[in-house]
Amino acid sequence: MRTLYHFWISPACRKVRLALGEKGLKFDLEIEKPWERRHELLARNPAGDVPVLVDENDIVLADSQAICEYLEETYEDVPLLPKDRIDRAETRRLVGWFDRKFFFEVTDNLVEEKIMKRLTKSGTPNTAAIRAGHHNIHYHLEYITYLVERRSWLAGDNFSYADIAAAAQLSSVDYLGDVPWEQHPTAKIWYARAKSRPSFRSILADNLPGMPAPSHYADLDF
């Protein structure tokens, strides 16, 4: 059976969960706490992080984008990249935007400080970082608004890895209740459409004991 080693709040892991779900591929989820540096994790991925996907035939894959490109080349029935190579470049540009720019400007400032530091007992939240995350998220929601005012989905006519990368980041931050949806109604409509897809179900069911999600988190009609 296909197994995804993941940590539930990690946006990179959520990206792969969404990709597998969109492609209709069944998988088991195994929770991995990368900070425990388990020998088995390091053997599968010397970088010591998740996601790690063990596909059929024991093929071991690491790095969320390497996994997504592999899934695209291996399971072609449900494409998550456009056919045209210029459209593909545009989609990958946006994947890079959310995987890195959004992550470092927003997710890392909020999820790392508010959740990960508590779980890993690695210090107190940095309030300047949290303030920066709250400030920066508006710019990204404005960019999403700009894109979906011009296109059906973020990278063009079809739901793609760009939407998956963006929704993965936003869903992590939304678990904290830190996405100012009301101030960005167009971005909210896009997210509601993404969130309604069956691939999103397991992510909306995530719940950490002692750290519950806000009530709108799993609500499709939020």
Added chain:
Amino acid sequence: MRTLYHFWISPACRKVRLALGEKGLKFDLEIEKPWERRHELLARNPAGDVPVLVDENDIVLADSQAICEYLEETYEDVPLLPKDRIDRAETRRLVGWFDRKFFFEVTDNLVEEKIMKRLTKSGTPNTAAIRAGHHNIHYHLEYITYLVERRSWLAGDNFSYADIAAAAQLSSVDYLGDVPWEQHPTAKIWYARAKSRPSFRSILADNLPGMPAPSHYADLDF
């Protein structure tokens, strides 16, 4: 004419310069200082960073990995990814390793603190970050050693985007004279082989007035 907007010390830009060079594609280089946030740069890439490649027919591309994947799909004569999809995933895993892990653990700590803060007049170098960069680089050179003891090049039999991503990072740090080559002779031999390739020539010719490279930087027989 194809034009690459770049900043000379940026490893992401060096990665694209090497990719274009390996594929035998001619290009003009235009220096862009992203911190000046020129209107023309933002119009081409809303993320406001480099590299930005304007390919033939005025196709505008941003994000180093999106550009590299586009080049691979467009100019197929000189492949920089293997044919097999599992080998491709391994190559992309290593690209991710050097683009992100090496960058944040090493390059960002050294190049950002020692060069970029001076150029952008954005504060004094953080000595703790510099110490971390000097500490972390050993682990990465050991990983390169581990790989090339088992393979001809980092990802397998052939020179690939994995070697390009790694050499791009290391060349930026090497400009500072901060790579402890003598303690990692196997990694040094791999880098000497990479550095001898014609695609490397323009990178070895880089020289910032007032901030010269150490003498071994451009020496193929260092």
